Amino acid sequence: MTKDEIRSYLEFYRDLGIQSIYLRPPDRSVESVSAPVTEPVRAPEIPPVLLEPLRPSVALPALEPPGDTLEKIREDIGDCRRCRLCEGRNTIVFGSGNPQSPLVFVGEGPGADEDQQGLPFVGRAGQLLTQMIDNTAAKEGLAIRRSDVYICNVVKCRPPENRTPQQDEMETCGQFLYRQLNTIKPKAICALGATAMKALLNTKEGITKSRGRWHEWQDIPVMITYHPSYLLRQYNQQARREAWEDLKTLLHYVYD
Numbered sequence: 280m281t282k283d284e285i286r287s288y289l290e291f292y293r294d295l296g297i298q299s300i301y302l303r304p305p306d307r308s309v310e311s312v313s314a315p316v317t318e319p320v321r322a323p324e325i326p327p328v329l330l331e332p333l334r335p336s337v338a339l340p341a342l343e344p345p346g347d348t349l350e351k352i353r354e355d356i357g358d359c360r361r362c363r364l365c366e367g368r369n370t371i372v373f374g375s376g377n378p379q380s381p382l383v384f385v386g387e388g389p390g391a392d393e394d395q396q397g398l399p400f401v402g403r404a405g406q407l408l409t410q411m412i413d414n415t416a417a418k419e420g421l422a423i424r425r426s427d428v429y430i431c432n433v434v435k436c437r438p439p440e441n442r443t444p445q446q447d448e449m450e451t452c453g454q455f456l457y458r459q460l461n462t463i464k465p466k467a468i469c470a471l472g473a474t475a476m477k478a479l480l481n482t483k484e485g486i487t488k489s490r491g492r493w494h495e496w497q498d499i500p501v502m503i504t505y506h507p508s509y510l511l512r513q514y515n516q517q518a519r520r521e522a523w524e525d526l527k528t529l530l531h532y533v534y535d
């Protein structure tokens with residue numbers, strides 16, 4: 280990475296209010312290093328993101344069995360072997376957070392850390408998501424933290440080599456996601472990345488075109504934004520600023 284890229288990287292995280300950045304050395308486990316930004320650099324003005332309500336592209340069937348609960352859904356998943364992703368998993372990662380939350384974040388699927396711990400978004404991308412939620416809310420004067428929202432994934436088992444879930448795996452496991460969302464009935468959903476977007480909206484649109492606008496899933500507003508793992512490896516300053524704007528819009532809509 281060049282010095283300019285490092286500067287751009289740190290500026291972005293500073294803008295989010297982030298004081299510590301987690302690095303994974305090539306041959307060692309995750310460690311946290313303090314990375315304060317010492318040189319004040321004024322960020323450019325960001326134009327407001329235009330929000331445009333859209334209808335879902337397909338009519339989705341009702342997916343809420345009578346009296347459904349998160350406990351019942353987890354019970355129905357059981358020691359699931361409904362798709363090939365069961366073969367490499369250690370743990371089924373169901374979801375975590377506040378089951379009465381007005382906001383649900385949906386990611387793609389568990390990674391290695393999540394597969395070990397049985398919880399969503401606990402690795403590097405999860406640490407970034409936590410910082411983005413906590414620091415953006417604090418900066419915007421909203422009294423919420425990550426523990427106040429609910430977080431889950433499209434597929435509940437880790438795909439081998441962290442590959443993107445295949446269509447049939449998303450469809451098979453998606454029934455549980457839909458039941459989770461129908462049970463929680465949040466005020467809004469945040470789809471993190473292209474896989475979550477496709478699972479909820481059945482769209483062929485690219486994420487760069489869909490993000491920053493309101494869509495709908497079963498009459499629930501859906502905000503699309505980038506997956507935190509994309510932001511970790513993508514040194515495009517614009518993508519990071521866009522994700523920050525998306526999150527601000529989302530949090531104000533849900534919590535104002």
Ligand code: SF4
Nearest residue numbers: 359362365435436452
């Ligand atoms: S990914 Fe979902 S459908 Fe596939 S085995 Fe795991 S829990 Fe079952």
